[in-house]
Amino acid sequence: MEIRPGRIVGILVGTVVILGLGVYGPVTLLAPLPAVQASVVDALDPAAAAAPPVLPADGASAVVVSGSSTPVATAGITDPVPIAGVAKAIEALVVIDAKPVAVGNTGPTLTISNEDYADYIDYSKADARAIPVFLGETWTEREVLQAVLLGSSNNHADTLARWAFGSVDAYTTAAATWLTAHGLTGTHISDATGLSGDTVGTATDAARVADLVMSQPTLAEILSNPATSLVNNRGVDNTTNEYADLGVFGISRSFSDPAGVCFLFTTTVGTGETSTTIAGAFLREPDYDTLPTDLKAFVTGAQTGAAPVAVVAKGASHAHFRAAWGAEANGVAGADITRSAWQIGSAGAKVDLDAFSTGLEGGLVGHVGIAGGPQVPLKLDRAIKDPGLGWRLMHPFAMISSLIAANR
Structure with a gap:
């Protein structure tokens, strides 16, 4: 039988169409x-946005929600400023990391040296805060931390630095490493006491330090249970618990000529599931009389801003x-x-x-x-x-x- 070219083309086209339909149909269907x-x-x-908190117009201030590294609000100076006794809160954190003490334990003991006693004499003569020590007596790590945190004792701050790291200079090196590891890059430590104008930090860093202190179980326990006496019934004049009537938990209240009044604190706003713990720092407050006024304005505004809203x-x-x-x-x-x-x-x-x-x-x-x-x-x-x-x-x-x- 003769096969015509047109018939071949038709067969090929038909085959392609049939094969195409055989693929096209299943794919599309x-x-x-x-x-x-x-x-x-x-x-x-958007209606649920927080009302701006009332922060001091002067100085430098910041607040963070506990557990957060981002400030909820800041006011005043944003550059690093002298931080006075905030440096002692940082020292306590650095030392407790290097020399851990469990909650309720005393930790190891240290013996008061000639240098430690000389510090007490020098700070006392300079009218800087100091708690008495005597040559050769022993203190536990917990007791020294109490003196540093509750009494803001400058001689104990130096003693603690030397005991934990060998020297104050070695401590400042360790503190720099610790600050970097915790993202507190706006803070520089030049001494253990914070009396130096070269020991500086931002308000945001200081607020985070307040939160870190209260997140450290042993330090929080020390601050929550102030000691009435230390070695040989030596009194500790608690510098932190000044504003409980405002609903504020004080962590560190201090003063130096370069820094002015500095205050670290936490407070809880709201109730039940809507309660929030806030950590704050007020630096360079002009005087002790201004501080409670500024704190009251902040806490009042914070409580108002804590009203529950439907987020979703x-x-x-x-x-x-x-x-x-x-x-x-x-x-x-x-x-x-x-x-x-x-x-x-x-x-x-x-x-x-x-x-x-x-x-x-x-x-x-x-x-x-x-x-x-x-x-x-x-x-x-x-x-x-x-x-x-x-x-x-x-x-x-x-x-x-x-x-x-x-x-x-």
Whole structure:
């Protein structure tokens, strides 16, 4: 039989069409649909923003939410300034890291040397804060830390530095390493006492030091249970617990000519689940009479700003979804999250979205909430349905791209 060229071409074309349909059809009909395009509409309710706290107009001040390294608010001078007794709080942290003492334990003992006794005489003559010591007597590490933290004793600060690191110079080197490791890069330690104008730090660093002290179990326990006496009934005049009536827990209150009045503290605002612990530092306060006025203004404003608000409101839209075939829907919160404005400001928002192509009304498509805190489901406010066979057949490139992406 004679085979004509046209017949051959027809057979080939038919074969290609049949094979093409055999591949095209299954790909477009069976490949997964493209995932919807998603965008975050908003993170947290803008109305829930924290009211600015009232911080001193003079000096340098900062507050942080406990556990956070980012200040909630700052005021005044942002550059490093002399920090007076804040240096002793830093020393306590550096020493307790190098020479740990468990809560309730005394730690090792140290013997008062000629140099230690000479320091006591020199600081006393200079009218700087000093607690009596005598040559040859012994103190435990805990007792020296009590003298440094509760009594702001300058001679004990030097004694502690020499005992722990061999010399005050060696201590300042160790302190620099510790500060760098904790991200307190705005602080420089030149002595153990903080009397030097070259021992400086930022208010933000100082606020974080306050938080770190109260996060250290042994130091927090020492501060929470002030000693009425030390070795041989030597009294410790507690310099920290001055403003309990304001709801403030004092950590360090000090003064030097270069630094002015400096105060480290914590306070808790709000109640129940909305309560928040705040650590703060007021540096370069002009005098002791101004400090309680500034503290009261801050605490009053902080309590007002701690009022509970709905951070995430049930039914509020936090994401928008659009499918390649035109279907649209919103991701809405499935429940409320109530927090204080202080907690909102410190934590920030977090929206996690799931990848999907179709979904039923009310279907789970992600979560929304506070970073590091509670999350609630995001649900579709309307269904995103399959577009059907017609759309699949008319959009081969989209279907093929989806198939390739699914198999990567």
